[in-house]
Amino acid sequence: MFSRCIFVLVTSAVVAASPATAQTPTPDPSRRYPLPTYDENWQFLSDPTRRADPWDIVKYLPSGDGMFASFGGEARESYERFSNQNFGLSVPSPNGYLLQRYLLHADVHLGSRLRLWTELNSSFENGRVGGPQPVTEEDKLDLHQGFVEFEIVQRPGVAVSVRGGRQEIEVGSGRMYSLREGPNVPLSFDGVRAIAQTGSWRFDAWVARPVTTTPGIFDDSSHRQFSVWGAYVTRTSRRTSLDVYYLGWDLRNANFDKGVANELRHTVGARLWRNGLWAYDLEGMYQFGSFGAGNIRAWRGVVEASRGFAGRWNPRVKIDFDVASGDRNRSSPNLGTFNSFFQSGEYSGRAQLLGASNSIRLEPTLTLAPRRNVSVSTGWGFYWRESVQDGLYGIPGNLIVPSNGVPGRYEGSRPIAEVAWTLNPHLSVHLNYIFVFNGRFEERSVHATTTESYICPWITYRF
Secondary structure (H helix, E strand, O other): OHHHHHHHHHHHHHHHHHHHHHHOOOOOOOOOOOOOHHHOOOHHHHOHHHOOOOOHHHHOEEEEOOEEEEEEEEEEEEEEEEEOHHHHOOOOOOOOEEEEEEEEEEEEEEOOOEEEEEEEEEEEEEOOOOOOOOOOOOEEEEEEEEEEEEEEEEEOOEEEEEEEEEEOOOEOOOOOEOOOOOOOOOOOEEEEEEEEEEOOEEEEEEEEEEEEOOOOEOOOEEOOOEEEEEEEEEEOOOOOEEEEEEEEEEEEEEEEOOEEEEEEEEEEEEEEEEOOOEEEEEEEEEEEEEEOOEEEEEEEEEEEEEEEOOOOOOOEEEEEEEEEOOOOOOOOOOEOOOOOOEOOHHHHOOOOOOOOOOEEEEEEEEEEEEEOOEEEEEEEEEEEEOOOOOOEEOOOOOEEEOOOOOOOOEEEEEEEEEEEEEOOOOEEEEEEEEEEEEOHHHHHHHOOOOEEEEEEEEEEEEO
16 A cells, blocks of 8 residues: 555656646746745736746736735645554554645735635545544544734834634744644634734734634534633844743643643743854743642753755754753642643654653754755654653643653654655655654553654645
8 A cells, every 4th residue: 555655646746747847937936835824925916927827817816996815725645654653552554544635725805904814624534443533634624714804004114913713823933833734634723813013023912712623524613621822022133033922821621640630821932043054043931820729830941053054965954952841749739841832743753753741852953955846854863751750742732651650761762854845836745754762661651662663755735
């Protein structure tokens, strides 16, 4: 099955890309397919001389008086195969399984101030033994996003807008709020968000509830026992940029290695970052609040640095050092486990094996560009428990391996490799491979296997 899937994916990509690649003109810098998709802006197509793509006919449809509509979508086909998934505790799918995701959106501008955005999602899983995993693999058809945006202030250099409805939220580095792009079913929120921009400053504030994912048709709804809110300020500059933020979280019946209780958590953080030949990303976070009858005191610190080199294949070397606190006293009602909220799955690779809570991560990475539209990245991550009194957690904060009184910090290591090939502005092909060497802690705590592996080729088409 695996060889057939690889053949179908690669053959489809080559056939679809060949004519487009041969005829692609010089790229228009305004012609982008960003994530999140609501950042698309196709108003430049009001100039007929800039229409150069067959999809342009649906990307800008004027209707007079400053009104226009834009339509777009995505189709993504993935194949995944694990060996000893979830430390060997999950039911194996020796032939792997297929994941399909289809998104279709409409962006309607009713004049210069009012905007309506709607996006549908349809996600399916085929071939997994035991059926699709809950939440992240199957949602037959539902409203992924649907919001109204009104621009309150519209002056040169100043823009203030309010957005209400179902929407994706991504801010900063993605270490606390990111798009759920890796899993088959994306994440959205029901709420209100305010956005202000002036010069090099941007301000975001929101109050929302995460949307629960159920596999049926138009049956997703707001999580009634889960609320989030936040404020995020960014100042960008040519040299060093700065983020400062506050994030709130209120979840009933939260589950940690210590137990289950209501969790009210506040996060304050700051980030310094710079792109370029020399690049860095420094971020620190502190959390406080309550967990049942106890208090929350948790923290996280991240240092990421990279250096690019001129020469063949444009190599870039990067090092990541990421430490997030764990709980230190099981007999105390207080909780010391850091909560990474809606952390990007890139923390432990596309397989999303582990999250940042109670973890120390050191990972060197090398990225090469053998061609302008091809990148090859390889790295080796090493992981330890920050506290031996706490367990290991997943990307969404779920407890995966309880501490069970087992000593030892070393959790294991993971070599990883990924290839990305952008055949044209619409079509891209990817391959991700991860091998896992589990540590003695997992073996003694849950009788885990000594190794795991994961492979995933996928193809994405956007318009």
